[in-house]
Amino acid sequence: MRPQVLSSTLLLASRFSTTAAASTSTCRAARTLFPSASSPLKTCAATATRYFSSTPVTMAANSASLLEAFKARRSIYQLNKELPVPKDKITSIVQEALIQIPSSFNSQSNRVLVLYGAEHDKLWDITSEILKPLVPADSWDATAKRNAGFKAGAGTVLFFIDTTVVSGMQEKFALYKDRFPVWGEHSTAMLQFATWTTLEAEGLGANLQHYNPLIDERVAAEWKVPANWQLTAQLVFGGRAGEAGQKDHLPLEETFKVAGA
Template sequence: MSSSFLNAVKNRRSYYALSSEPVASDERIEEIVAEALRHVPSSFNSQGARVLVLLGEHHLRLWDLTKAELKKIVPPENFAGTEAKIDGSFRSGYGSILYFEDTAVVEGLQRSFPLYRDNFPVWSSQSSGMLQFAIWTALELEGFGATLQHYNPVIDEAVRQNWGVPETWKLLAQMPFGKPAGQPGEKEIQPLAGRLKLFR
């Protein structure tokens, strides 16, 4: 069991070449996300994570909106490269998962436990990172490839308007996923000396 889990951790990679060909059913994708949401830990079991799963036209619209927002701020001479990256790496996939944290949950904890006030935003981010990793690894096991992107806060308002996202949901990351259409790049792993210390 431990070996299988560590193999899954090792095999999770960033896939930038994606296709929209189905790998698993939409119901299976929803099940993976739902199970991760249920079981990934959060401080004080606060469960402040929120997720949008965008498939089909919703997935395409996300990346079209992203390009539209970026076009407002990227110099014209650089936009062609930006558009090619989005179309070839993110929009070309099967779907996208958007990760949020509900700030109302964080603020409620801060009021209830003022001694830990400054820690709750940090713990919230840590919990979101665990959720992102859990879903990413589970998608990899299912046969999908994915990457983690951060076009927030550039796209925050467009996302809010298009999918009726509550004001208290703070967008943290976007995860386009799809069938791998190429191999991930080489991963350089730094020596563990100086990174890992064992005392006994």
């Protein structure tokens, strides 16, 4: 099963026709625009190109759709437990991302735990329990409200690095010993981004949290996580009960250079 990372046929179609309406992140809506498409999930991009071929295209259809998915990935903090897709599809997406994300020397140091329903709720109850004695009393209400927002979601993906894999690579390739922990962080970051983007492409909302290492021991004890799994992040997901806030970008003149073009 390949996750549908290319998020929206109608987003794609809007690049070819200004009359195309906004739609969901799947190709189902494309059946109305493109009735001849026999398999929208596989042919929607090609069909859009055929129907709007008279308009110049400045970017390949597949890369345009992928970039649209990147843009659509935002931090959604207003979540609910009404998932727009079945849990088994979410599980399959996370599994496929775990398999496909690169790692240094193909070391495959990423590990994942997905929590749904009551297990998800338990995680955020544990987090609140750990944080309460650490947070100043006059700040607790805001912290409690924030954690309640996470608990209101439908699930959490917990990302880990297998430190045994990292140490094994350090022993095997001593020349790069100091780099393998960094490369492990690179790989888990790619996995987090890929999972987040793909879930949002399926219509979910999500936000990424980092309550490690405060919750590491309790997580390990509660869900029998191996001692060599180091927690790196928690992706909270659920139905969208709100939208993302405004996001500003630094000028490209300050952040980007090109040479040899």
